[in-house]
Amino acid sequence: MSVLVLVLAVSAACCLGFGFVLQQAAAAHAPKRDYLTFRLLLDLMRVRSWLAGIALMVCGMVLGALALGKGEVSLVEPLLATNLLFAMALSRHRTGQRLGRQGWAGLWLLAGGVAAFLVAGEPQGGRAVSSPLRHWLVVGVVTGLALLLTALAKRRRSPASPALLAVAAGLLYGLQDALTRVSGQRFADAGAAGLVASWQPYAVVVLGVTGLLLVQSAFETGPLRMSLPALTAAQPLAGIACGIGFMGDQVRTDPGALAWQAAGLAAIVAGIVLLGLHPAMPEGPVRRGTHSLQRR
DSSP states (O other): OOHHHHHHHHHHHHHHHHHHHHHHHHHTTSOGGGTTSTHHHHHHTTOHHHHHHHHHHHHHHHHHHHHHHHSOHHHHHHHHTTHHHHHHHHHHHHHOOOOHHHHHHHHHHHHHHHHHHHHHHOOBOOOOOOOHHHHHHHHHHHHHHHHHHHHHHHHSOSTTHHHHHHHHHHHHHHHHHHHHHHHHHHHHHHHHHHHHTSSHHHHHHHHHHHHHHHHHHHHHHSOHHHHHHHHHHHHHHHHHHHHHHHSOOBOOOSHHHHHHHHHHHHHHHHHHHHHHTSTTSOOOOOOOSSOOOOOO
16 A cells, blocks of 8 residues: 555545534534525535635545545545544544543444455556446446435435435545546546546536535534434445446455455444444534524
8 A cells, every 4th residue: 555645545534524523513503494405505605614614625635536546446435434533533622522432442443444444455456447338337326326315315304314415425425536536547648638528527526516515414404423424434335336346446356355345344334333423423503593504
């Protein structure tokens, strides 16, 4: 594993984790009528803390894109999942809660799961899959599942809605990461003219804006512990699926390696859930009176 890729991916995770905490603190005060509409983003643009969170997220996305340009999606995505550790650190500072057994268990599961997957799988780049059918099949399945979850969250407003929206956003972000790497490769091969003539960079923008709307709606309707773990778990799984599905990423496929990879992914998800349910993760402010945005 390249040290540069490791530094870029972990730095991206740090920016993303801190940014998500600031965004949720602001989005929790947004009017309920803005749910799943672009008015939500327009209203939040007036909140300084939310803009700071967005700035951190953009920095994280840029660093993540640089990491994806130098490493495989299947390598970078598990590292980006550590953003929850940084969100946990900031939330712990804000709440004063200690990690305790649950926090340490979640931390070691997440870190150990990432290490197990990377060591056992040994992700390596390969030739992109030339079959358009396979390419669009993977894109269609990921996008379709995200749309289905969004429709369920919009139709049946329930305590599960933040998690559904977060999973949908995570799927789109994982697909966005894969297409970001494709765009970088196209730019390297054909220059700016070739990049502009392709559809991938435009899809990256659309996926980014749509994912942002879903995430902020999830933050608006529930505490961080209801949405961030789901988002953090879904993104690397979708990114790995896209990397192997149509970008040609290769991992070891012998039975022992596959067993360790599966165990690593399971540990990542379990660690994310434990950290997300930890008391240090804020419940979110209680709404009182009107649902107007609080300027900070």
